[in-house]
Amino acid sequence: MDTVSLSGKELAAAINADTKARAATLATGGPAPRLALVVANDDPASAWYVNSLRKAAERLGITCDTVELGADASAEAIRAELDARSADSATDAIMLQTPLPAGIGLDDVSSSIAATKDVDGVSPLSLGLLASNLDGFVPATSEAVVELLKHHEIPLAGRHVAVVGRSNIVGKPLAQLLLAENATVTVAHSRTTDLPSVTSAADIVVAAAGRIDLVTGKHIGEAAVVVDVGTNEAPDGKIVGDVEADSVRGKAAALSPVPGGVGPVTTALLMRHVVTAAENARRA
């Protein structure tokens, strides 16, 4: 079977064109939309991602403040920065970059991000608004998976989707979004017994566990659609996904590439959220 590549580049470009126009409109009547990117690590992969976010923001006319708190920042210091930015009327949007310093969980500090500025949807209130089907910012990676599938006209209603990974900011919110699209949803994870039999029963498999080669050809049914959310650093330094593409290609109906699949859509949606937050703030 010819496996279609679910590129995210065209969708990301379309979203970015809209975001850029909206940012320009905002900048004619006041300051440009402003994102605070809070970093408390010295991880090279994080630095690479922060840099790519900064460049994306710049291209779209969004001002990006990078706030480096250092890899030994305390939970109090992180919360204090998030509280200050939440209260600061010049800041439209806040993103807290992971990883955080050892011993500090995202959930220990994320409630200090005001929901109106929480453009990656990580705070408990944002996650609860999602669980309640109420308006709020949705974690961008989860939203990107759904938008990528819709862009490629892959139906979700009544389809069985297996999500491999149960993180608070990808697997679990993705399950909520898929249920809202009327999909039947299975969430599998590291403790799942017989993962291949669970994922093979699904029409669509989303690999979001952060483990190289987690999903292979034997994990999927004939003509399944496979979405790869992973961004792992391979031993040779390349960024690779959670899907072993060689064994999946030829069996799957479609596969999203890494890089170039979910990734660019995620960044585009984050930037769209920044502009939406700024528009809401100007209106308020």
Next chain:
Amino acid sequence: MDTVSLSGKELAAAINADTKARAATLATGGPAPRLALVVANDDPASAWYVNSLRKAAERLGITCDTVELGADASAEAIRAELDARSADSATDAIMLQTPLPAGIGLDDVSSSIAATKDVDGVSPLSLGLLASNLDGFVPATSEAVVELLKHHEIPLAGRHVAVVGRSNIVGKPLAQLLLAENATVTVAHSRTTDLPSVTSAADIVVAAAGRIDLVTGKHIGEAAVVVDVGTNEAPDGKIVGDVEADSVRGKAAALSPVPGGVGPVTTALLMRHVVTAAENARRA
């Protein structure tokens, strides 16, 4: 196969004994724990349930204020009452009874319940704390399913659980709780294609869709464990579950009865939450 009945009565009695002792301790140093039960309907099934909650509270030494707002109450009036009770230091706990007046969703008003008093875990913040694995009150029915299974020593880790129903206060939070117990979780619903094949693949099936005879013998695998969350009024006025017990019995390894299964545990957990809220308030 002899199908074991998963009674909730013994577990409920054990929880209630503890709750009663804690309520008595609170009442020696101050007022008894106090629950506000806010009602905005004239539904007979709701009246029956409210009455049973009042009696349960009374037996355990919990003061219960029933606040009748009438079946034509506006969303503003409901929010105003919930806001007032959230601010009232004499009220430890708040429950909003459903159904609500036509056109008003639980999510339109539930954010007016302070999370510290939200003993049925219905507000967006409570649901988000659950999604983030943070402390908060969990919707009592979902918690009752997990506690009933644990009480009967049915393992969850690595088991595949199918939840039929995706409501914001039962199916979806139950999925979160089951994932935290390391179960593989499938959420199915009215739009699921081929429900019997989805549920037959599961070790444990939870019927929580509010439809009589939704789950029958042909929906379950051999030796499955079946939990019935339904409380439907049959044409003859009896309360029946979502499971067609006759065809499930003899095939399932275990089945929770209706009444006498999840129901009494749910009420017991709600009352335990009231006492916990009161203890937290006294400590604050």
